[in-house]
Amino acid sequence: MKSSEGDTVPPQSLPEIGISQILGLVELLIGKEGAREDIYRLAGELSMELGETLTVIKAAEMLGLVHTPGGDVVVEAFGTKVIDASIPERKELLREKIELLPVFKKVREFLATEENHEVTREQVSEKLAELIPNEDAESSFSTLVNWGRYAELFGYNDDSQTFYLDTDEDRGE
Amino acid sequence: MTNPHLNQTEETIIEMKNVSKNFMLPQGQVTVLENISFKAVEGEFVAIVGPSGAGKSTLLRLMNGLLAPSVGNVLYQGKEQHGINFESAMVFQNFGLLPWLTVAQNIELGLEARTKDAALKKEKVNRYITKVGLDGYEEAYPRELSGGMKQRVGLARALAIEPSLLLMDEPFSSLDVLTSINLRNELLDIWSDRDNVVNTMIMVTHIIEEAIELADRIIILSNRPGKVVGDIKIDLPRPRQKRDKRFIEYVDRIFSLLA
Incomplete structure (x- = not known):
């Protein structure tokens, strides 16, 4: 696929985060009211450092699974779609983003x-x-x-x- | 999701009958498990919960026949079990992968003892690679994989032999918190997939919440020696939420049995 997007958006570094961690984050958030959580509280709940939590969130955001209005992290419709899909279908969906x-x-x-x-x-x-x-x-x-x-x-x-x-x-x- | 497999047959797959296990140590004989009795029926997901030192891993090894009971019997489909049970497969806490083999070779390893048919082996390896979402990782080595992907390999290797009993020894304990959430959910997806041969699963864990989240029934073991102090059916629809009032009641109940 030839698009101009790759030329105008400067390449971002890739966070050192595995796909399983990203999916786990989205699954956790989907279980919450409104599929959202305050990022600071999320870090506390997971007993993770805030910086590490932000890196996972950034990775999920790069793949269009979540967005981060204010200090919250919210699951996108695409995130719900991925989690509802079967294991092989998830790969197809995420491939399109990656x-x-x-x-x-x-x-x-x-x-x-x-x-x-x-x-x-x-x-x-x-x-x-x-x-x-x-x-x-x-x-x-x-x-x-x-x-x-x-x-x-x-x-x-x-x-x-x-x-x-x-x-x-x-x-x- | 309710249990997709139950109410089919209610046939007992494995039964522990008054099982005790002693080990001889330099300081004398130690009883690790004492008078254990319970059974798992076809299609059931049973969790065994207890503190470390309760003999949970020993119990799993009695079930797959790696160890023999000192007293009592292990019955598999109604018959006394002698030697290794080739209809069972095990998933390990530390994945149990051979570092010099690729993902595909590690998965194939479990099939070696069962078939010589190379085409059949290849077909099964590919089938279970797809089931657990490992397509694309076939030629990767364990050192190149995250913990989540390593445990997918461990799971695919166990599933590839199409066991009627899947035994899991703390399968999520070596994973980071988010990865373990993901793999628990994927395990339930795989279990509910009717194409799969494996219906009956027995998991050992020291995490009460994990047991309640996944299992139909929880066997609770006391410490040194391990004895059954509770056998509780978890009557909650899946997916189960930790903040749910009834979930918390189960946590309290199991906790009080262990205390």
Whole structure:
């Protein structure tokens, strides 16, 4: 998909948060009145540091699952839709969000232009450092791999340290 | 969601009959479990709650046949159980994954003892990878995974052998609070999926709320030696909310039995 969005929105760093944590947050909030909670109270309830709580919320917000009016966190209609879906359907729904994130778009474009649709871990790390300067590229790297695998946007093989595009021809075994 | 499996057969899957377990230690014989009796029927989700040291993990290992009782009998579908029960599968607190194997290889491991048919193994691995939401992680190693994804691998490996009894030893205790919320919900989703062979689940936990949130029935064990001090049916529709008045009443009731 070619859109101008990825070019106008500067790539954000990726929080080092797993998909399960994000889904757990949304599930917890859905059980609350109005599917919302005060962020400070939420941190207390979870016995989590406020900074850590904010990082999970930010991750959920990047995927369009929640929004944060004032000091609250509220589940979006999309968040409810994801939680109501089956486990395989959740992946489909979240894939649509993850593939639109600028970092993922850039890495996919990069893979698409390379021969065999393969690049090394080093090349991807350099690309990340270019895209999100002044950030810890290593923590973004692990989220890139994990969310990318979850959404099946690309494959990563840690033995050969290569990323590859999971095209349909490759997938047929 | 009410229990999707109950009221089908009411057939007893596993029964502990006056089971005691002693271990010989250098300082002498120690009784870990004393005169334990209960049963789980087909389709039931049973939680076993007790403080650490109550012998909960030992109890699970008696159920899957890794350990034999010192006194009493373990009956599986009405027959006395000898040796390992190959119709049961176990999910572990620390995932029990082999670090040098990929996700797909770890899941396949449980099938090795059951079939030599490579195509069948592959099909089952893929099927349960999809069930637990691990598509895309096939070639990942455990070190690359978050705790939540590791436990999905542990669950897929157990489900892949299509056990009629799923045993879980503190399956959420190594996970952060949000991940454990997510995996508890996904476990209920998987359990309510009628395509799955596994109907009957027995989970050990030291967290009372977790047991009430998930189980149909809770067996409460006392400490050293573990004895059954309560057997309570949880009559609440799912999903269950911790702030619900009746939920809190169950917490209080179980807490007083343990105190």
